[in-house]
Amino acid sequence: MDTSKTSKHFWGFPLTHFSYFFIWATIYGYLTLWMENVGHLNGMQSGLVFSMMAGISLIFQPFFGMISDKLLFKKTLILSIAIAAIFIGPYFQWAFLPLMRLNSLLVAIVTGIFLSFVLNGGVSVIEQYIQRASLANGFEYSHSRLGGSLAGIVASLVAGRLFLWQPNSIFWLCSMAAVLLVGLLLFSDKINLANAAAAGDTSNSLDMSLVRSVFKNANFWILSIFYMGAAAIFDVFDQQFIIFFKTFFTHAGDGTLVYSYMTSGQTIIEFLLMFPMPFIINKIGSRNGLIIYGFLTCVRILGSALAPSWGWVVGFRLLAGLEMPLLLTSIMKYIAGAFDIRLYATVYALASNFAKQISVFIFSAVAGKLYDQIGYQHTYIMMGVVVFVITLFAAFFLRKEDPVQAGEVSSNVQQE
Known part of the structure; x- marks a missing residue:
């Protein structure tokens, strides 16, 4: 080009x-x-x-x-x-x-x-x-x-x-x-x-026959399950995280202040990593990027649940600054490289947004009840285990993308 x-x-x-x-x-x-x-x-x-x-x-x-x-x-x-x-x-x-x-x-x-x-x-x-x-x-x-x-x-x-x-x-x-x-x-x-x-x-x-073919594609359902189990729980985990974080402080105001600094740091990390992330994903492949994102999410959730102090929680929270560039870059390239490019927007809307919204709706209600019944730590451990199992499932069954179609390498490089 x-x-x-x-x-x-x-x-x-x-x-x-x-x-x-x-x-x-x-x-x-x-x-x-x-x-x-x-x-x-x-x-x-x-x-x-x-x-x-x-x-x-x-x-x-x-x-x-x-x-x-x-x-x-x-x-x-x-x-x-x-x-x-x-x-x-x-x-x-x-x-x-x-x-x-x-x-x-x-x-x-x-x-x-x-x-x-x-x-x-x-x-x-x-x-x-x-x-x-x-x-x-x-x-x-x-x-x-x-x-x-x-x-x-x-x-x-x-x-x-x-x-x-x-x-x-x-x-x-x-x-x-x-x-x-x-x-x-x-x-x-x-x-x-x-x-x-x-x-x-x-x-x-x-035409509609081409659109219907998406639902016959096993890889579409695997990607949807991955998104419902990993990306959706990422959002559910963050919904009431500030309440959990404040439990590490004697005064709630101190927790709120540290939380604001932590969130700013996370956003800055996210911003900075958007620069090199495409080059990283081009090297490791977008499918691998999605799998790494899933395991990082698991580590962040389980780490937060088992953290002995707020300093450890901050460290695990800052991983979110890496997770978001990793997910955004990987999913865009993966859909382009693993599916018919004519159906790009349909796959993105259904496997990413639609499936995720349904999952967030379900998990939010379940998590809210579990917080009251067994506490944040035990609920987070359950979330982390779910993310681990689903990411492991995706690691075995999610199909590898075409690196040229995904924009990870040029057609000239592949020919060489």
């Missing part, structure tokens, strides 16, 4: 990642606090909003995957998501509270549909579009994803201060980020169409 023709088409994509994940980080970082302080929702009502977001996204994700595979580089769907995000500010400023006064279930349904379209469902559209652009334009997806990691850091610094000044301002900041996102999609994110075939069939010939 002639990289001189594609390098000029790189810089818009990290900014696209930044603008989208700034919205993501702001909403997920401060929506609960806003609903409590401004919306005056109780815990059950706030939980209902998030449940609707997760549940409705299960409807969006399969369709978004198939539509994305059909559209390929056409921006109809991704622009619809970006334009919808512009209305985040107006919705929370003028619509949320009036709807809340009418009926709490109504506001949960409307908010769930809106935010799952933009975030829970829309994230796979953004991710697969940029991954495909990376194949056509000749850059590493993880180098673009750096923009998303940076967005998390900036959102924590900026949105928190804005929330203290004027709570509604964080949603208008999301709208501004969405305007930037629309502008980038329209004027900056260019595709090297001469190499578009590297990212899929440009004839738009995708």
Whole structure:
């Protein structure tokens, strides 16, 4: 591939990642606090909003995957998501509270549909579009994803201060980020169409028989099981981790302060490792990257459960800064290299997002009950064992990817 023709088409994509994940980080970082302080929702009502977001996204994700595979580089769907995000500010400023006064279930349904379209469902559209652009334009997806990691850091610094000044301002900041996102999609994110075939069939010939073939692919189910057992438990483990972490401190405030420093350190590690991670995965292979991620997750969970002091817990927590770049880089390359590239978005939406959301929904309820019954340490040990068994299963049965199709080596290198 002639990289001189594609390098000029790189810089818009990290900014696209930044603008989208700034919205993501702001909403997920401060929506609960806003609903409590401004919306005056109780815990059950706030939980209902998030449940609707997760549940409705299960409807969006399969369709978004198939539509994305059909559209390929056409921006109809991704622009619809970006334009919808512009209305985040107006919705929370003028619509949320009036709807809340009418009926709490109504506001949960409307908010769930809106935010799952933009975030829970829309994230796979953004991710697969940029991954495909990376194949056509000749850059590493993880180098673009750096923009998303940076967005998390900036959102924590900026949105928190804005929330203290004027709570509604964080949603208008999301709208501004969405305007930037629309502008980038329209004027900056260019595709090297001469190499578009590297990212899929440009004839738009995708049909339902091809989509149905995914469900007959044993490797698809193995990948889904791996994601449900490893990546989902990764998220469930982190949901109430701060409560567990505070048990190591006499004063809860000290635990909160150390936790904030630890989380910042984790984010910085994640940001820095996004640079070399593509080269590491190209060396070891994306399948091996997924397996290593699974075992690292197991070590982090079991290590936290058995840690004698908070210092050990911090050490194991910082492993998450390695896990996320490892997972993001590996899964993108693996799906490209182990499945029909025409079905890239469908496989990503179903095996990654859809399966994971179902698993998080189930495991969250089970874990919450176990925390109360047997405590955090024993629950974490059970989680770690589950991750170990499922990762071992994947190590034996997950099929190896095609390194050329995955972008791990060039076709010229393989011929040599």
